[in-house]
Amino acid sequence: MKRSLKKVPGLILTALLSIAVMLHFSETAKAQTAADIIEQMEQAMRGESSEAEMTMKIERPRYTREISMKAWALGEDYSLILVTAPARDQGTTYLKRHNEIWNYVPNIDRTIKMPPSMMSQSWMGSDFTNDDLVRESSTIEDYEHQILREEEYNGREAWVLELIPKPESSIVWGKVLIWVDKEHYIMLREENYDQRDELANTIEFLNIGEMGDRVFPSKMILIPADKPEQRTILEYKSLEFDVDLGESFFTQQNMRRVR
DSSP states (O other), rough: HHHHHHHHHHHHHHHHHHHHHHHHHHHHHHHHHHHHHHHHHHHHHSSEEEEEEEEEEOOOOSSSEEEEEEEEEEETTTTEEEEEESSSGOOOEEEEEEEEEEEEETTEEEEOOOOGTTSSSBBBTSSSBBHHHOSSOOTTTTTTEEEEEEEEEETEEEEEEEEEEOOOSOOOOEEEEEEEETTOEEEEEEEEEESSOOOOOOEEEEEEEETTTTEEEEEEEEEETTTOOOOOEEEEEEEEEEEOOOGSSSHHHHHHHOO
């Protein structure tokens, strides 16, 4: 009996030490995980390269407009978008190389480089802006990150992350909240807040399923906070990741040739 009593304090001490160690590493992991989650999310959502066919539906109280497109991307710095319908816009292309965008308009056979003054303007009449295409900011390097909480969202366990732009960055948002699926590291929701901490817009990622050899949300809905009656819906019809693309594909010359 005495030997058992002597063992008890040792067992309790060991257990308490184990709990303390677990709590320490839990807090450390939590502090490190926010950036790791974002890195894995970006890899899951983007891949090294991609090729896609999609439609963009612009819904307004008085009309609805639908645009069909093909898109190619290489990492974060290169993308090319070809409009395939409607007929009046067919052949229009947009090229992104790093932080610059060019627009080719076939009706006048002219390529235009978009000036900084146009970056905040609507892209093709949608709720996206030209600046959304560029995405000059780095989600990892230009923000401070933290995990706010964990919760269930649309039936999926998710992390809720808060991203605060660093003072030296040129990001227009005052704060960004994102919901990331804990199983597949895909984004489920994004909320962008202005400098007054008021909600500017919400992006929902829906129709999650197998696409391009991975689990991916094939539908994205952007809703401006101040105009809840309008929205832009982007839906993927096909999507392939890690396709054979090089920087030479993303040129002004190819804007005219790509089909």
